[in-house]
Amino acid sequence: MLASLAIDNGANECSADVIDDDNYTPPRDAFHTNPQLCKDMIARLASPFPLEIRSSSICMGSGLFAGAEIDAGREIYCVPLQLAAIDADDTSFCHWCFKDQKAGFGRPSEDGAVKTCTGCKTARFCSKDCQKQAWTYFHKDECKVLRKAPKMRTQHLLAHRVFFWLRRGQNALGKVNRYLETHFNEFSKNGPRITEIMDIAMAIHDETGRTTELSLVWRTVPAMRMNCVRLRPPTKKESVGYAFDAVTATINHSCDPNAFVFFEGRKLCIRSLKKIAAGEEITICYLDPTLDVAARKALLKHEYFFDCNCNRCNSEHKEKLSLLRPSKDIEPLHRAQQEVHAVLRSATRAAKHPGIYPAFDDLPTVETKIRTIINNVFPSAPWPEHLEPLPSARLVLANLYLDQGKAIPALRNALKGKFRSTRRGGGPEWINEMTDVMTVLVIAGSLPRDAVAYEDKTFPSVDDIKAVTYGYLYEGCRQAGKVFGGEAAYTKGLCSMLTEMLRTNPGVRVGTKQFRHEFEKAQGTVMAWAGMKPEDGMVLS
């Protein structure tokens, strides 16, 4: 088993190969300066498409290119998740099999809850078997590390793992380490940040018995920060950990990417989001693409040391300026966006971790607070409905209301959050947000006839809510099949929900002209109740 866990990129190489090479401090050589290494890396992928690592068309270093046209919705490659870890603050994923133990929409619960390691009280496993496997391959070493620093950044934990494995004679990074971007010089310009890197490097050096050159550890810590990808399950917009894979580390960022990364069990998959032309560079989004342009730019600069100049950033920035006219001052808008996020963070933390974080305002007060913050930015007109963070705030509020069993404000917020954003079209985030809306719809549709909601004569009928739920689920299944692939557990989960709903309601014929007509009518009623126009809703494909 250890052999299959060992990273393929020169897994059995002698560690001395790495240590003897003293070229571990910046500047590095980019990958494409070593064409043979690039060919070897690509050859291990078994991708159905010809791929190439070349000089990037976006930035100074290397990038990954399609050698032939790739249609939208195709698997570009899948690799075993070897160097990967779940974040300390995630509570539902097993740290060995990477399966989600919590049930959700289209996602049945796995057997049993995750149990926390009694040693470090951080790592979690869904079974004794998973715990044993993890203990053998990494947790025996990492348990001690996590006991001292349970909140350690996941990428730093992975840097520890690289050197624990190296001590055992396994070179997890193979020949690629010296070619990885580190931004060491940029870190060096910032006292606290370089001190953090050095402290981690010193700790790794000590923990691993000082068996490796310290300079190698120094460069590997920021290399893990720059080159690990976010581990995103199909079910969530947020990532739950980080993973390193050598080829994936060559993919550059775009806020409007043509590909995306997700994981399923111990597999990392890259799929196309749109048609990629032969010779075009493959891009992924390094962060949550639903973030506002200012938040994306700030995060990319802070975490990856570059100024994003993509078309999407430029057009969204221009749009903001035009909304603010005649004022040219964008700062109050950015401040308001940050304040709204801060309010939502406090409300969410207080709701999810009662007793740990201080109690926060009730939800109508939170809504009022948000409205007050944003009204100050556009005093003579309402804050544009599609402008972040309003749509995202509404989706967060919908989930918080739902947790309190308040389906009516949850439904209003969910519909406005989902359909007033500019994030139209199918994509992984579109599907996740749609499942949030469907969760609320299912609960609203099962309210008893004497529920308070029905005192409101404009509240949609159960039949309308059901027709809209079927339509959204039908579209969600189609989009999930395109985006994640028909074989993904999430797609299968959504489709079996639809099948089950249709089995219990045999009169419904989704996909027919008649159903389309019923859906449009019902959606119009639901939209009108929520204070939206019929054209705000979804069009069945």
Ligand SMILES: C[S@@+](CC[C@H](N)C(=O)[O-])C[C@H]1O[C@@H](n2cnc3c(N)ncnc32)[C@H](O)[C@@H]1O
């Ligand atoms: C994971 S590496 C990607 C591969 C890298 N270009 C290389 O040569 O190894 C991430 C780094 O690539 C660069 N990068 C990625 N996307 C970029 C973009 N859209 N604009 C500018 N630089 C980018 C940044 O230096 C970033 O820290």
